[in-house]
Amino acid sequence: MLKIENLHVSLEEEAKAILKGVDLEVRAGEVHAIMGPNGSGKSTLSYVLAGRDGYEVTEGSATLDGADLLGLEPEERAAAGLFLAFQYPVEIPGVGNMTFLRTALNAQRKARGEEELNAADFLRLVREKAKALDVDADMLKRPVNVGFSGGEKKRNEILQMAVLEPRMCILDETDSGLDVDAMKLVAAGVNALRAQDRAFLVITHYQRLLDHIVPDVVHIMADGRIVQSGGPELALEVETNGYAGILKSVA
Amino acid sequence: MTAVDRRLAPKLDAAAALLAAWPEPRGEAGWAQVARARAERRLAERGAPGRRDEYWRFTDPTGLVAQPAPAAAVLVTDEAQVFDGVDQLRLVFVDGVFAPELSDKPDLAGVEIQSLAEAVRTDIHWARELFGALEASGQTPVDRPLASLNTARAVEGVAIRVTGRATRPVSLVYVHRSETSDAMLRHLVRLEAGADLTLLETGAAAARLNVAMEVEVADGAAFHHVRAQGRDHERRAATAIFARLGRESRFKSFTLTANGRLTRNECVLEFTGDDAIAHVAGASVGDGDFHHDDTVFVTHGAERCESRQVFKKVLKNGAVGVFQGKILVKPAAQKTDGYQISQALLLDEASQFLAKPELEIYADDVKCSHGSTVGAVDPTALFYLTSRGVPRAEAEALLVLAFLDEAIAEIEDEGLADDVRARLAAWVARRRRA
Numbered sequence: 001m002l003k004i005e006n007l008h009v010s011l012e013e014e015a016k017a018i019l020k021g022v023d024l025e026v027r028a029g030e031v032h033a034i035m036g037p038n039g040s041g042k043s044t045l046s047y048v049l050a051g052r053d054g055y056e057v058t059e060g061s062a063t064l065d066g067a068d069l070l071g072l073e074p075e076e077r078a079a080a081g082l083f084l085a086f087q088y089p090v091e092i093p094g095v096g097n098m099t100f101l102r103t104a105l106n107a108q109r110k111a112r113g114e115e116e117l118n119a120a121d122f123l124r125l126v127r128e129k130a131k132a133l134d135v136d137a138d139m140l141k142r143p144v145n146v147g148f149s150g151g152e153k154k155r156n157e158i159l160q161m162a163v164l165e166p167r168m169c170i171l172d173e174t175d176s177g178l179d180v181d182a183m184k185l186v187a188a189g190v191n192a193l194r195a196q197d198r199a200f201l202v203i204t205h206y207q208r209l210l211d212h213i214v215p216d217v218v219h220i221m222a223d224g225r226i227v228q229s230g231g232p233e234l235a236l237e238v239e240t241n242g243y244a245g246i247l248k249s250v251a
Numbered sequence: 252m253t254a255v256d257r258r259l260a261p262k263l264d265a266a267a268a269l270l271a272a273w274p275e276p277r278g279e280a281g282w283a284q285v286a287r288a289r290a291e292r293r294l295a296e297r298g299a300p301g302r303r304d305e306y307w308r309f310t311d312p313t314g315l316v317a318q319p320a321p322a323a324a325v326l327v328t329d330e331a332q333v334f335d336g337v338d339q340l341r342l343v344f345v346d347g348v349f350a351p352e353l354s355d356k357p358d359l360a361g362v363e364i365q366s367l368a369e370a371v372r373t374d375i376h377w378a379r380e381l382f383g384a385l386e387a388s389g390q391t392p393v394d395r396p397l398a399s400l401n402t403a404r405a406v407e408g409v410a411i412r413v414t415g416r417a418t419r420p421v422s423l424v425y426v427h428r429s430e431t432s433d434a435m436l437r438h439l440v441r442l443e444a445g446a447d448l449t450l451l452e453t454g455a456a457a458a459r460l461n462v463a464m465e466v467e468v469a470d471g472a473a474f475h476h477v478r479a480q481g482r483d484h485e486r487r488a489a490t491a492i493f494a495r496l497g498r499e500s501r502f503k504s505f506t507l508t509a510n511g512r513l514t515r516n517e518c519v520l521e522f523t524g525d526d527a528i529a530h531v532a533g534a535s536v537g538d539g540d541f542h543h544d545d546t547v548f549v550t551h552g553a554e555r556c557e558s559r560q561v562f563k564k565v566l567k568n569g570a571v572g573v574f575q576g577k578i579l580v581k582p583a584a585q586k587t588d589g590y591q592i593s594q595a596l597l598l599d600e601a602s603q604f605l606a607k608p609e610l611e612i613y614a615d616d617v618k619c620s621h622g623s624t625v626g627a628v629d630p631t632a633l634f635y636l637t638s639r640g641v642p643r644a645e646a647e648a649l650l651v652l653a654f655l656d657e658a659i660a661e662i663e664d665e666g667l668a669d670d671v672r673a674r675l676a677a678w679v680a681r682r683r684r685a
Contacts, residue, residue, distance in 0.1 A: 050638050053630060078640035090635035094653025100636070103649065108640035143653075144635075160639060 001065060001199045002026040002049075002168050008059035009041075009048050018044045020224035021060070026168070026217075031200040033210055035235060036221035037243045042203045043087060045221075046172040050084040051077050064168055078104075079111035083166030085157040087173040092144040097156070100144045101126060101163055108164060129162040133189050150177035151185075158189040169193070170201045175209035187212030207239040222247055262298025265316050266396065269299055272318050273404035273435065276371070283371035286383030290402035293387070297394050306393050309573040309605040310544040314513045315397060315459070315489045320433035323458035323485035323512070332424065333453050333479040333507075334670055339422040340364075346427065346457050347407055347434020353426075361415020362448065367437055370410035378410050378439045385465040385493035389519035393548065398491040398517070401463040405437035408462075413446040413472070420449035420475075425456030427483055432457035438464040442472035444497075449664065450474070455481020455511075459488070466494040468502055470524055476504040477667050479674065480511060484540065487513040498524025498553070505662045507671050508535035508543055509678045515544045522549075522556040522584070532561040532661035534671070536678055537570035537602075544573035545593075551584035551614075560591040563658040565651055566602035567682070574623065577609040584614050591621035596628065596654045648679045 002025070009019040018041045026032045036042050048055050049062060051074035062069045064080055072080065092100070106116040117125070130140060133155045145153050154174055161169055171190070175183055190200065190213050202213055210218070210232065218234040219226045220243070228234065228246060238246060270291060279287070300312035314321055342364070343353035349366060357364035370378045383402045389395060411421060423438070434457035442448055446469070456462070468474045480488060488511060496502055508514055518531050535543045549558045564572035574593035595604030606623040628650050636646035655675055662668040 050634075052634050052638075073643065074634060074637035075640050075642050075646075078638060084638055086635065090632050092632050092635065092650070092653060094656035095636075095649050100639070100641075100649075103645065104636070104639035104641050107642055107645065111640065111642075164639065 006060035081167035151182035265299035320459035346432035367408035425454030427455035567598035
């Protein structure tokens, strides 16, 4: 589904290389995890895939079902089925959460040539998804992420994912700032979305999220490259020995 | 001739020309004649606004002072008038002249409505305490010459006395028909103790408009004012509101401005009774030849009053926004709560925002804050919206409307607020297509 080949990325502003040849393939139905120390390029990879400004791809490619991702605008990537759950969900005062969700969903449907959802059907859809994630009516009414706690923001990200039903979901440090209960709720939300025709790329610093979202493949990223890949046991090794031990053995 | 004389001379000449251009009202009651003569003298002695005046540094008054008024094309549109869906009592002015055949009968329980001309001809009239009085006291410490001209010469307008809770808004509809019209309107509004009125003002009124309103809000009364200035691109307007606020009174004024070559909206408020609330807000959007100036002066002269100024401007293609806002807290005005925010969203580098927030505080137990910001659309928010599939132009429009919303939220009536939101959304959408 997602195929990244020899991806090199620099910061636009200061010509500093962040990704130095990333190779990664995630197939439909799979959950991949990327772990790695701070500054290894994990978040940059997620931003580049989603189309954030400020990065320059100097080499390599990224495709979604064979179609080039890197030439598309962020909204075109979303319509193609890509979704990034932000590490730091953005607060947007003045834009209601429901308005935002409905605008996003209908824009994507329109871009795919599907019919827009009417207000009643949309409301039904959101209510159903929100209930499972313990997102209450008040959160839906408020402006996007404004005044939300860390846990509420992350649940709101997963709610968006549940409503938009992307095929390729990237979760960037979704566990950061969450207590155990909130993490379980978020993980349950993600697990409920696991499907044969959907794939996940879970970026995390710690192994604990992966107890709840069990990956098929774990990658270790360091200095802009994937240096080791393996099964879930690789995450446990990180937990036991830290990144230092693994990176030494790779070097 | 001294340097001061040399600076004053052209201002005096311009004042004389303005007074000469408007006929002197005749046959009025003694109190009205006195008020007019005093205003005429103020203007004749202090002069018309000039570019070097402290409060006209950011706004060139030429187009507001020049004789004759510069022409302005009439906007042709088949859209429904803003607030059209609201049950209201309409009083229509065409190019600044009252049009009874287009207006509703002025029958509203608890509200007495008269023309200004009738009021100023009546010897014993409530308006004698108001007419020219609030305007005169609003001339210190800052000259407001166009309001003096208005007191001296305006003959069109309404006198509204509210004794109860009005069941529907009184709506002043300003129709602009002639490309060369120069309109002057004067309204007098008195809300007796415990009264409640919503006053709407909509439309461009004329190629050039000078409108002034004096509002007395007595103890426990509430005055809601919602205004939508006409979208005619070339129109010019100088507006002034002078309000005196009694104990536990409430005053809320909101102005929507889309387009217009030159707009100067002045609002001069004074708290004279304790525990009163006054909010003044504005949302303005301009594209190209647009100069919009909000000049507000709030005087706290009583205890525990709350004032709030919220002004938001969206500017593109060289549009200019100005905010001059002052909060003056007198020594006796303890426990004052004063707040002022003015913000501009610049959609390009050609546009500009000039802000002059001022606080002058003589009481020691007060809470006053002010803020002024200018910036572009937040790229992080834009990325967040687009990453969810919202096209860039639509995301930008959402963020522009969100930026304006803090000012719109100052309108208490949800229906009116939603109408303002719809108008702004339409304005933004027209520019997306352009």
